[in-house]
Amino acid sequence: MKYNIYLNINDFDKYGLKLYGYPKLFSNLAFEHLKETEQGVGVLIQDRYAWVLISMKIKIIKSLDVNEDIFGSTWYAGQRGPYYRREFDIFNDKCHIVGASYSILMDMSDRSVYRNKELPFKRLTEKLTHLVDLNTNFRGEPELIDVFKGRVLNSDIDVLGHANHLKYLEYIYNSLTQDEILKYKKYTTLELFFQKEMLLGHEYKVSKGKLEGKFVFIITNITTNEKAFTLVISND
Template structure:
């Protein structure tokens, strides 16, 4: 698709939180929060002519490599949220995109994401084949207090669960969708920590793609205010998640 006449280098979209997106306490699931962030990023790329459909002419797609989310509060059922996104950097095969979520004009979530251009036939990164100079960049406008980072996976970790990737885990790029990794790990967290909104932030590193029928192991390393999950296939790490919980003084 050509660049939309409505394209702007900073995009805001509103979303209404419905009951299917919420946990039993009526607040938005962390996985659904990530879905909203990605849907907003996708809408911005579509307006700017670098969407999945545009890139598929060159057998390319954006894939998420790293993501950090900082949470002051979660929206609840019936809330209308505004998600705003802009690009910090974009060159060759890599892009850093910022996003923030507001309710009634108050920022409650900030996210920094790192994306790579991926050839869906060769299954490897490559330079973006489409023009992107029309995107104004905002390198100094940050959405998070801390940037995404590499997660250090301690060797002293416990295997919690083994899983086989199924069809419902796959997305349009024909690999396990990034939100699925988060879902698998959060299902192993004490529900009270999630329902009481004790997650202050989380980082995700996506290292290797997973395909249909792959068998993986989920590992955990639990510390006082931090929990690190890793997902491995044949002893090679494919994904890492670091959850930081609010201390009692922050509650």
């Protein structure tokens, strides 16, 4: 089924869709797909469970440069241990973006990963067509320099009580110069790894480096001394 996807004019800068706009497209598409089911994006299921992103890969075949009508298809694409995969295909006459994500089901009563074989609700119809290669975690230790520091604010927190996944991309976007924003627009692949949640008031830093020709951004939670998020930008 094809869905309309909606963005805000503020999701664009003078170069086109902002860095965090691409995962926002995926999230909005998943929301449209799931809103008529007993599941959902960014909501509690049965007052206890919630989908939490672990990783996402975005392949920009043709970029979205202006705010215009755009459509998409998405489907549940199988399970690998506790990781549930979803594919995304977004398009109009001028742009085409594909990708996939892995999520876990979190038991919000104790913030643990749900590992039972059977889901506590009806499983969606499975379509085992994969559009991109996708990993569940980031491996590598690039040399980094710190470029930005901040604190998780009230406006960053979602209904699950932690920093919304799109905020990590906003933190990185806000660390960039205008020249860097333009430079990274020329790359076609974004890989996102959500490693540890951040909570209200946590202090963080954004660091950047390179690894095997790829640009790597890492957000470290200064309060807990843990890696919270990694973004890899490349032409893979």
